[in-house]
Amino acid sequence: MSPSVEIQHSPAQQRFVIQWLNEQAELLYSLDPISRKINFYRTYVPPSARGQGLARQLVEAGIDWAKKQGYEMQASCSYVQPFLKA
Template sequence: MTTPEVQHQTAQQRFVLQLDSAEALLDYTLHGNNIDFHHTFVPPAFRGKGLAEQLVRHGLNWAKTQQYQIHASCWYVQKFLR
């Protein structure tokens, strides 16, 4: 499997990796200058391949370049903020 490129869907406030007929997701919510990463999902067939980490690192890098105050109500994203 070639690793797909992360797509930023700003209208849906999420980052997406297209995987055959499925999607891996990192959802966020913006409140002014604050961003909350609240949900990650990788389809079971694609787990264990580092896709969630790829999404989170991409999302966090983007949020930092936008100078957002970063929060994570998603336990998985919290691991990257420690």
């Protein structure tokens, strides 16, 4: 079961972040506002936080936000790719 965490979105830095102890788990993206395309290109979870479902929560938050914005989504991050095919 995943712990309840606060996900922070930093649009200026194009990332979603979860603070985990003194480290950060993150989902990074690049956005082309003209074509309205978003590319999720990296997920990172510190070793001390792996296995807690943090990457999944970040990806779900990112996809949910992108859908609400009407962005066309793609993923060059292999972890994110299956979420877009579901």
